[in-house]
Amino acid sequence: MKNSPHALAQLLLFRMRGFLREPAALFWVFIFPMLTALALGLAFRDRPLPELKVAVVDGPEAARLVPALEAVEGLSATRMSEAEGRDALRRGKAALVLLPGPQPKLIVDPMQEEGRTARLMVVDALERLEGRQDRLSVQTRKVTAPGSRYIDFLIPGLLGFGLMSSSLWGLGWALVQMRTGKLLKRLVATPMKRSQFLLSFMLGRSVLALAEILFFVVFARLLFDVRLAGSLLSFVALGLWGSLSFGGLAAFVTSRAANSETASGLMNLVSMPMMVLSGVFFSASNFPDWLQPFIKALPLTALNDGLRGIMLDGMPLLALWPQGLILGVWGLIPFLIAVRYFKWM
């Protein structure tokens, strides 16, 4: 039909204008995730390990021991009475109490990480002081593993969550508004092809998702030096696939909702559990084992795992076929149901 491409272009323009002219939408899609990343990135910044505090009990040897312990990197030593030392230990102000003497005694809780480390370091320092010779000369090379910081974990999760939210709210909300305003009814009273209407939503959503993904990649790189280990193309492809999948879910959730209250309730019902379970802010492996199969089957888990796989571990797209499959199923089946039962008026 002669006018068809034209109609599709108009529908697509209509979708894009609706979004671009809505300042609130721009805020939630672009600014809000960036602010979240900034806030959480700062709160969970990797700090240098604090020095371990050692209490040295007053006595003739103390004067010699304190400077020696101070000289060890990562330890700080203070002189105090034994009672004070025990008190400091109990309150976490000291990791270890040292009672000097020919047979030095250590008071320490070896079940605590700090106590265990302090014990090893203090024993080592005392041995050297007594003239122990090291038989190996061990060399240490310092590295920070890329992709191991919290922000590295967070960025792909935030992107997955962002794609889910903008699909659900962007599509679902628009559909419900058009239904309550009788605009859907008015549209189906024209010769408009419903397939084109649908296609315009999918295309509009994908254009936006593309912008979202690229924006994330750039700001993660510039603001947090988060690097994309895998290929950008795979990353974008998976992101778009996820966004379409959630689009199908959005169409399903709102296929019959007659007002915005019902729709927002339903959309929260879908997105809230996934926000918690699917490893957006912390790893999903923290949940008990019996819950894991269920969590693994959620679309947002699949998307987040996939995005992390590409971004942090440089996985190729093909290796992520299980995630792709999960997303496909979660998108397609609800979509087909939605098409079948969609309420136009």
Add this chain to the structure above:
Amino acid sequence: MEPSPAPAPSPPALAIEVRGLVKRFEDVVAIAGTDFEVPMGQCVGLLGPNGAGKTTTVEILEGLQQPTSGEVRLLGMRWDKDAAELRERIGIALQETRFPDRISVEETVRLFRSFYRRGLSVEEAIALVRLEEKRDAYVMKLSGGQRQRLALAVALAADPELLFLDEPTTGLDPQSRRALWDVIEGLKGKGRTVVLTTHYMEEAQVLCDQVIIMDHGRIVAQGTPAELIASIGGEQVIEFATTPALPAEAFAEVPTLVASRPRGNGHTLSVKELHRALPGLLAITAARGVSLNHLSTHQATLDDVFLAFTGRSLREDAS
């Protein structure tokens, strides 16, 4: 196909044919069996109080609702067979449509225009409803009347042969209403068929070749405005009130009386000849010793027809 006899002057083609139309919702009968025909090029007005079934009728004609039973033909076609073709050839303004807030007038019309094979240019459609000044304004910045006109521009974009307008002038200022009448007159001039629902009698009287009055899902009267006015018998209407109030029987002897209805603490009388009825009425009030505290007369209008057939004034029901 029935075999047609030798070439005879064919009757005017019908734009709309409705037979035995019934629409039931769970517990409501919205249309209780209606029949009517609209010849090509006519303007027909659907009148009736709120809930009479006007919108339901129009939406069934538009193919937006399924009738419970009955048959509908538009331009000789049926919705179950020729939906695609019909959609191209009809134009629609729903009783209420919320176009998206942040899309401009021009963009809205352009979007709808793009669905049709042929039609007016976007500029022509906007000019027809006199929204040129607002062409770049977002819908959210339009007044209620301007939104109505936008809906009309959208309905006209395809230059349809058959136009359905559900309360197109509700909420318009008198000037815009008249402008819209001009548009509809223009369409009639081009041979287009128009179906409109309205709560304004003068609108039906000015525009419509045929008026259908509905109440409780039934057609209670149908005909040209002149026929309908003639059908209630009286050409003239007297409205008055007295203190103390008198019962209707008191006025049964008014000469040429056709009908009377109570109205406040007075009555509305339909009479054939004002010059004989009025002295009779005055004589009765004088004889009874009551005082007239209001008296007026006018030519019978569709309002009176409406009142006669539905027992309600249209204006009382109009929102």
